Amino acid sequence: MAFFRPRVSREAEVRYHADLEIxxxxxxxxxxxxxxxxxxxxxxxxxxxxxxxLGAGTAFDKALTEALRAAEAGQRATFGVRAYDDxxxxxxAKATPAGRLWSDEVERLRTLREENRLWxxxxxxxxxxxxx
Numbered sequence: 001m002a003f004f005r006p007r008v009s010r011e012a013e014v015r016y017h018a019d020l021e022i023x024x025x026x027x028x029x030x031x032x033x034x035x036x037x038x039x040x041x042x043x044x045x046x047x048x049x050x051x052x053x054l055g056a057g058t059a060f061d062k063a064l065t066e067a068l069r070a071a072e073a074g075q076r077a078t079f080g081v082r083a084y085d086d087x088x089x090x091x092x093a094k095a096t097p098a099g100r101l102w103s104d105e106v107e108r109l110r111t112l113r114e115e116n117r118l119w120x121x122x123x124x125x126x127x128x129x130x131x132x
Contacts, residue, residue, distance in 0.1 A: 012082075024069055036064075057116065057122065058121060061117060068113060
């Protein structure tokens with residue numbers, strides 16, 4: 001009696017190869033986010049006005065979002081093709097050293113992005129319209 005392993009779906013293979021391509025740009029995107037963070041910190045240290053801080057905070061948020069997307073793609077690609085269709089394979093892959101490394105990086109970038117969204121982007125008060 002022969003047992004055959006079910007093949008992964010074509011969609012999983014396509015998504016895997018797309019994630020491999022996206023994850024190749026992770027180092028450049030991470031460096032871009034570091035540069036945006038340095039600019040934001042320099043502006044804060046120089047007591048820049050809120051408009052400049054708003055622009056720098058928004059640029060840092062965009063750079064972090066791009067780096068986070070590439071890191072998530074790298075995480076999924078590290079988990080392997082079977083992990084796209086099988087939650088057990090995904091969970092097993094997350095327990096490997098490479099999977100743990102990517103999971104930690106994704107979590108670190110998410111935390112940094114949320115912290116920036118909460119405290120790094122200044123809220124500029126808008127005038128309240130007069131009620132007639």
